Amino acid sequence: MTVLEASETPGRMRTRVARFDVSGRKLLLPLMTPFGTRFLAAGFRAFGVPAEVMETYKGLAYGREFTSGKECFPCQVTLGDILYHLEKEKERLGSEFSADRYVYFLPESDGPCRFGMYNKYQRLILDRFPEYRDIPITYLSTQDAYAVAGLLPAHRARYFRRLAYVSAIIGDVMDRIVWRVRPYEWRRGMTDEFMEVSARAMERLIEEVGNRRDFRALYRLLEDVASTARTFIDPRKPRRPRIGIVGEIYLRTHPDSNQDIIRRVEDFGGEVVDASIGEWINFVSYEHSRKLKRRCRLAWRRGDREAFRKAFRKLVVQEVENAWQRWRQNEVYRVVRRRLDIEPDHSIRSIERFLDRGRHFNFDVGTEAALSIGGALAYLHEGFNGIINVFPFTCMPSTMCSAVLKPILHEKRVPYLDAPYDGSYQPNREAALRTFIYQARQHQAAQGNGRDTP
Numbered sequence: 001m002t003v004l005e006a007s008e009t010p011g012r013m014r015t016r017v018a019r020f021d022v023s024g025r026k027l028l029l030p031l032m033t034p035f036g037t038r039f040l041a042a043g044f045r046a047f048g049v050p051a052e053v054m055e056t057y058k059g060l061a062y063g064r065e066f067t068s069g070k071e072c073f074p075c076q077v078t079l080g081d082i083l084y085h086l087e088k089e090k091e092r093l094g095s096e097f098s099a100d101r102y103v104y105f106l107p108e109s110d111g112p113c114r115f116g117m118y119n120k121y122q123r124l125i126l127d128r129f130p131e132y133r134d135i136p137i138t139y140l141s142t143q144d145a146y147a148v149a150g151l152l153p154a155h156r157a158r159y160f161r162r163l164a165y166v167s168a169i170i171g172d173v174m175d176r177i178v179w180r181v182r183p184y185e186w187r188r189g190m191t192d193e194f195m196e197v198s199a200r201a202m203e204r205l206i207e208e209v210g211n212r213r214d215f216r217a218l219y220r221l222l223e224d225v226a227s228t229a230r231t232f233i234d235p236r237k238p239r240r241p242r243i244g245i246v247g248e249i250y251l252r253t254h255p256d257s258n259q260d261i262i263r264r265v266e267d268f269g270g271e272v273v274d275a276s277i278g279e280w281i282n283f284v285s286y287e288h289s290r291k292l293k294r295r296c297r298l299a300w301r302r303g304d305r306e307a308f309r310k311a312f313r314k315l316v317v318q319e320v321e322n323a324w325q326r327w328r329q330n331e332v333y334r335v336v337r338r339r340l341d342i343e344p345d346h347s348i349r350s351i352e353r354f355l356d357r358g359r360h361f362n363f364d365v366g367t368e369a370a371l372s373i374g375g376a377l378a379y380l381h382e383g384f385n386g387i388i389n390v391f392p393f394t395c396m397p398s399t400m401c402s403a404v405l406k407p408i409l410h411e412k413r414v415p416y417l418d419a420p421y422d423g424s425y426q427p428n429r430e431a432a433l434r435t436f437i438y439q440a441r442q443h444q445a446a447q448g449n450g451r452d453t454p
């Protein structure tokens, strides 16, 4: 790689990390959740954007080379993914490599977390390579509840967002099918093989029908997948202790970064449910509504009618969107639960209720900690036998979550494990997981909820 001195110019952050029409350019997506990211890319392709999910974790050495070590681990991993991908593209295309072809997609969030800075930081790194300087970075942001406006022409952006939402929920549900079936499969590997074939079929179908939002066609395929997957369960195998995973969204959903923790838990005898992507999207929308309500209240108190009218109009639009999301999410889960008893998702209202009016935590503090704490307490209520908090080493919200959850779960005698990751291998991780599963089994036995059949 050729490395130049950083030559950042004022305003470049605004023009080269921006929302603009990406139609016709290759959109590069870093992989986060194995199914969901692929379905999102398929959704973009359905709307004429040649999106591609980059190979992941192969470029971690690049990610480490161009960070100081103080950045959050997901920033290192995604930076490695883009640098590795572009390096491979240069090798493949030789002199035909051109920055004009690509747009790099890296979402961001507002609030106190460093996630809002990943794409700016990575801009600085890409600018150090003359051949990458002209690759713009685009994003969706939690600030406006992931509005797609700007990425696609206005008349299509709204429909794309709807397809993206349904695709994300389908990704969640397919994950849940795997977690429900794989621990009890007749032959090792059969669930993964089948779900990979199904995921490819789903990608093709999203590409084919996504543009006209034929969700019924997607549901039909999903129902078939659930019906077939159910037959993989060996009824002689006893039900395992159920383990709920919470934590930082990237780490808990990206198997390479979390050293495949779900599979490890299954190897040691547990059945896992990881918090979903839908939960995060719904939380972002819910938070957006709360902000708008606050704005309405302030404008009302000030007697500023114009500001009140504006905020109220936005609030109504957002509330309609939230209701639509709840309806669609329930619909997708219903389709699958007709065939297979996957775990339902937590509603954001129920998660907030579990925070007990701010006694455990408060949505006003924001961040994923609110979801993780409330989500863990919801798992508890549902009779889960253990909780794992998966997060990047030094992650601020997850550290808060750990501080709050540990004493509560200790008092309730429910096994709890912190699982921080930074890409290194901890020699005692396996022993910790085995011990945790042993405790979860005891919890299951004590509760008498170890049903005989899966």
Ligand code: SF4
Pocket (backbone or CB within 6 Å): 072, 073, 074, 113, 114, 115, 116, 248, 368, 392, 394, 395, 396, 397, 398
């Ligand atoms: S949630 Fe954790 S890992 Fe993500 S940006 Fe915030 S501190 Fe970093």
